[in-house]
Amino acid sequence: MRKTSAWTVLFLLCTAWSASAQVTDTIRVNGSGSAMSMLKPLAEAYQHSNRHVEIVAGKPLGSSGALKALLAGAIDIAVSSKPLSAEDSAKGARLFPYGKTPLALVAEKEVPATDLNSAQLEDIFAGRMTRWGQGPALRLVLRPEGDVDTQLLRGFSPAMNQAVSLAQARPGMLVAVTDPEATALISRTQGGFGVAGLASVLEDGFPLKVLTLNGISPTTAALAGGTYPLVKDIHIVIAGGTTPAAMAFITFIYSKQGRALAQKAGVWVTASATPAR
Structure with missing residues (x-):
């Protein structure tokens, strides 16, 4: 019995060494x-x-x-x-x-909205839209000021640029540094909303609702057709x-x-x- 156990251990050690040796x-x-x-x-x-x-x-x-x-x-x-x-x-x-990849508008799974127009997106960042209709309070998740996503939002429109500045200046805001951090934080925050690259939304696996922007879905086809503006x-x-x-x-x-x-x-x-x- 002891001999069998010793050979088993030796076999496992050799197998592990062989597997690691294959990585060159x-x-x-x-x-x-x-x-x-x-x-x-x-x-x-x-x-x-x-x-x-x-x-x-x-x-x-x-x-x-x-x-x-x-x-x-x-x-x-x-x-x-x-x-x-x-x-x-x-x-x-x-x-x-x-x-x-599209910069998608994403919300916590139970948020009732399915689409935002440009004015609503600006209102969210400016702090004028604070609830999801008759639903929960809206919790905006920001990205750092120097982040690519923040700069893309600023370039969306002059009004959006001003709204982002207001959001960045508000105290107590939720902030996520990377796309995976953003998708994770939005998914677990009631009424959560923010932006993330579609690649992260699809691959990271967090339960999120992807919203359309002015009725347009953030898809690769929309990018190729030039109809989705956040890229x-x-x-x-x-x-x-x-x-x-x-x-x-x-x-x-x-x-x-x-x-x-x-x-x-x-x-x-x-x-x-x-x-x-």
Whole structure:
């Protein structure tokens, strides 16, 4: 009995060593919440077909944080919703456009509304609309002032720009730093409302209601048709010394299979070719 147990332990140890020994390439990826949500199914599919590869993706750092990590050599690939600054480019960062995802209006599941018009959206941020009709109190979840989502909302209209300033100045507001944090916070807040990239809404799995804006749903088809106005870019960013393993994964991201997975994850892929190294 003891001998059998010893062989069992030895077998398990050998199996674990063998499995770990098969991983010869590690690819470290980070970026914006929406882009990281899109990347989940792509990473799973790539690792399934490439057993020697491990794709390591921690908690989203956001576009700015991921670019800093990339330039510091802490990650191999950044997925960003921001353009590069002149300083980033001077330090060796190279950006390749990939696609776009709608910035969706999302609410807690029990909110009675299904659509907001432009005036209502402005009223929510300005603090003039504080309840969902005869339903619960409206709890707005903001993004940080420097966040891409906040800037997109500011660019929606001059009135919206003013409304966002009022919201940012109000004390006691709920704030979420990334898309996954926003979808999680909105889903568990009665009457909660905010914005998040559609890729995060679809992939993160929190119970949410996606609202239409002026009757238009935030879909990739609406982006392609130019009818939905709130759009987040998704870029692939690398720096000097990108490993062959990382470049192979990027090639997969731009491949027919990768594009199909991204489309299913809520991204309209606009890039036409794999970027040259």
